[in-house]
Amino acid sequence: MLHMEWLFKLLQLPKSFSFSSDGGGVVHGTTPTTAVDPLLTLSDIAKRFHMWTHVDAAYIGSACICLEFRHFLDGVEGANSFSFNPHKWFLTTLDCCCLWVKNRIDLTKALSNDPQLLKNKASDTKKVVDYKDWQVALSRRFRAMKLWMVIRSYGITGLQEVIRKHVKLAKHFEALLCADKKFEVSVPRNFATVCFKVSPLALANMVNDSSDEDSNRLTKSLLESLNGSGLVYMTHVVIEGVYVIRVAISATLTEEKHVSMLWDMVQEHASNLLAKFTNIK
Numbered sequence: 001m002l003h004m005e006w007l008f009k010l011l012q013l014p015k016s017f018s019f020s021s022d023g024g025g026v027v028h029g030t031t032p033t034t035a036v037d038p039l040l041t042l043s044d045i046a047k048r049f050h051m052w053t054h055v056d057a058a059y060i061g062s063a064c065i066c067l068e069f070r071h072f073l074d075g076v077e078g079a080n081s082f083s084f085n086p087h088k089w090f091l092t093t094l095d096c097c098c099l100w101v102k103n104r105i106d107l108t109k110a111l112s113n114d115p116q117l118l119k120n121k122a123s124d125t126k127k128v129v130d131y132k133d134w135q136v137a138l139s140r141r142f143r144a145m146k147l148w149m150v151i152r153s154y155g156i157t158g159l160q161e162v163i164r165k166h167v168k169l170a171k172h173f174e175a176l177l178c179a180d181k182k183f184e185v186s187v188p189r190n191f192a193t194v195c196f197k198v199s200p201l202a203l204a205n206m207v208n209d210s211s212d213e214d215s216n217r218l219t220k221s222l223l224e225s226l227n228g229s230g231l232v233y234m235t236h237v238v239i240e241g242v243y244v245i246r247v248a249i250s251a252t253l254t255e256e257k258h259v260s261m262l263w264d265m266v267q268e269h270a271s272n273l274l275a276k277f278t279n280i281k
């Protein structure tokens, strides 16, 4: 996790943003754990320093189709731009990223070019929006079509149902982990991503001389063992020296039976590794 101490001081950010004072995390580092920065505070500070505020809601933007998650975007009205990736959790195939800008002139002033060969009546009379002026390249694939198809097929209610189903499955998985002393949920779960590790406390109860490093090593082995099965795939993150497994539930066809299968596998693979661990120690 990157802590930009100099930026923190330059912007005179509230203490809660500083890692050195046990605060949260601004600027970088929220993606792996799906933590959300407080937009209201940040956009106020940005305004004071005439800074551009971009809200990168790549993952959680999708969840905000449900009213119960909207509060994560409180303060978004202060942003200059906002983006989210329908290819992450909005049932749309890779790649598709939606970008909204409050004032498109800011963008086109920087990126437009107007060579004679591209001149035409529709552009000159402002009958069309020229997206060539919104980016560096002139050409662009027509990604809006696949997103439009998803929205037309599922509708708002259908998409909300999918998001809620995934969050419910993640909550269920989190509850299973919490009820099992072998594991520890490492960071609070906000959406449908659960971060967990092999509990250092559980290891300490098994052998006399266990360390946090043992928990890291076993968690890493557990992930490699699970992914090696070819049946599930998860990623990891190291948060301030702690290795954790990330379980992200976001695929279109994921159902309860898949999460149950994952839980059985986690149990089996972890038990094998822990048995080996106690034998070696």
Ligand SMILES: *Cc1c(COP(=O)(O)O)cnc(C)c1O
Binding pocket: 031, 056, 057, 058, 059, 085, 088, 097
């Ligand atoms: C996934 C993610 C990204 C990366 O998005 P790409 O469009 O795939 O490069 C950026 N920011 C956040 C917050 C993300 O969750």
